[in-house]
Amino acid sequence: xxxxxxxxxxxxxxxxxxxxxxxxxxxxxxxxxxxxxxxxxxxxxxxxxxxxxxxxxxxxxxxxxxxxxxxxxxxxxxxxxxxxxxxxxxxxxxxxxxxxxxxxxxxxxxxxxxxxxxxxxxxxxxxxxxxxxxxxxxxxxxxxxxxxxxxxxxxxxxxxxxxxxxxxxxxxxxxxxxxxxxxxxxxxxxxxxxxxxxxxxxxxxxxxxxxxxxxxxxxxxxxxxxxxxxxxxxxxxxxxxxxxxxxxxxxxxxxxxxxxxxxxxxxxxxxxxxxxxxxxxxxxxxxxxxxxxxxxxxxxxxxxxxxx
Numbered sequence: 001x002x003x004x005x006x007x008x009x010x011x012x013x014x015x016x017x018x019x020x021x022x023x024x025x026x027x028x029x030x031x032x033x034x035x036x037x038x039x040x041x042x043x044x045x046x047x048x049x050x051x052x053x054x055x056x057x058x059x060x061x062x063x064x065x066x067x068x069x070x071x072x073x074x075x076x077x078x079x080x081x082x083x084x085x086x087x088x089x090x091x092x093x094x095x096x097x098x099x100x101x102x103x104x105x106x107x108x109x110x111x112x113x114x115x116x117x118x119x120x121x122x123x124x125x126x127x128x129x130x131x132x133x134x135x136x137x138x139x140x141x142x143x144x145x146x147x148x149x150x151x152x153x154x155x156x157x158x159x160x161x162x163x164x165x166x167x168x169x170x171x172x173x174x175x176x177x178x179x180x181x182x183x184x185x186x187x188x189x190x191x192x193x194x195x196x197x198x199x200x201x202x203x204x205x206x207x208x209x210x211x212x213x214x215x216x217x218x219x220x221x222x223x224x225x226x227x228x229x230x231x232x233x234x235x236x237x238x239x240x241x242x243x244x245x246x247x248x249x250x251x252x253x254x255x256x257x258x259x260x261x262x263x264x265x266x267x268x269x270x271x272x273x274x275x276x277x278x279x280x281x282x283x284x285x286x287x288x289x290x291x292x293x294x295x296x297x298x299x300x301x302x303x304x305x306x307x308x
Contacts, residue, residue, distance in 0.1 A: 019048050021204075021212060024069040025092075026196075027054040028163035029240050029247060030254035031073060034092055036234060037219040037226075048211055056143060057162075057196065058121025065123075070201045071212060076194040077125030079292070080274060080283040086199035087209070088292045090262045091217045094254045095269065096193035100180035101126040101162045104151060104173045111176075115157040120144040125195050125273070126160055126179045128282055133182040148173070164242045164250055186276060191269040192258075200294070210299050220260050227251060262293075 023038065025031040031054070038050045050071075055063070057075060064074050064082050071089070079088065101120075105111065113136045119127045121141055131139070137158070142150055147159040148169050160179070161169060183193045198216070200209050223230050231247060234240050242250060258266070267289055274287040 019208065021048070021050055021070045022053055023050045023216075024053040024055060024060055024063065024072040025198075026057045026060060026073055026163070027241075028057075029242055029250050030094065030259070031092075032234060032239055034220045034223050034255055034259065036230060036239070037223040038216075040230075040233065042219060042222050048208065048215065050212075050215070056120075058124060058141070058143075061121060061123035064199060067201065070204055071216075072199055073196055074199050075121070075124045075196050076270060076273060077128040077277065077282075078123035079197075079199065080277065080285065080287050081123070082199065083285075083287060083292055085202060087202055087294050088289070089198040089200055089213050089216065090293055091198065091213060091260060092220055093197040093259055093262055093266060094195040095258060095266055096180045096183075096195060097253075097258070098180060099166075099253060100178055100183065100193045100195065101160050102166045102169075102175045103130075103158055103160055103177040103179075104148070104169060104175050105158050106151065106154075106172055107174045109157065111157055114138055116140065116155075117158040117160065118142040118147045118150045118156040119160050120147065120162050124162075125193075126162060128277060129179050129182050129186065130160060132186055132276070132280060133177075164246070167242070167246050167250060187272045189272070191272060192266055194266070194269050194273050197262075206294070206298060209294055210296050213294055213296070217261055220255075224255060224257065224260065 023035060025035050035052055039052045053069065057073065060073050061075055061078050063069060064072050064086065067085050073092070116138045117130070117134070118140055119130060119142070121127060140156065144162050144165065147161060148165060150156045151159040151173060152170055180193045184190055200212060204212070235243060240247060270289045274283070274289060277283045278286050
């Protein structure tokens, strides 16, 4: 009789053969930059390849709640809501290292406690942290590209800018607070601000999921080590909203060596975020973040068993 572990690996290999997985990510510069190494075919495998899908982050959050995409970018703040269906990947993270989304208003505008604010989505990390800091604010949700205009047009008193918008906004506006400042005040520590990451459906066979993570790590490494080349290729295809010095600044902030593979300080930050959310009733269950990643140690176990 065929040993159970041999049968398992044979089935896994069959499932992986010529598999194409959709990878959904946001259209902001750091995600486009990291994932287009995949689109250019630099990280495909004979048995596994990826197809890119770019959608705004709140749409991705909402689709993750439905389980739409096998691999998807998400806001870290909403992950506990999908933790039964998705595992976290250890790559392609966005953390604010002393910076983050900005709260902007018109210059010299006085704010009431119940000011009206435009946020980029109900499930974003910045929305959760904002609500903790400004519980009396009246919130509406807007596409992130429309938030600056909403403030200029007096539709709202305040807007929370994300992505590239934090680097360049109208001279009539000023930043009076930011999410990183709110974050450190809430946790009483100076830790990186967890913004977004990648999740993979738990229904994907484990060896295939581990292989997918490895390929994504490889792709992101390629992107970060070939910034000028990829930047030029993306500009030629009109895939970026910013360029030149602003692009370099933004990529240095959110597509850097700390984006490739999660480190212990980032894991500590994530745990603080989930503890904060549970304490304030954003989540019904406590999350131990170290248990949420793919158990990659099983790959070595299968390899060792096959050698016996």
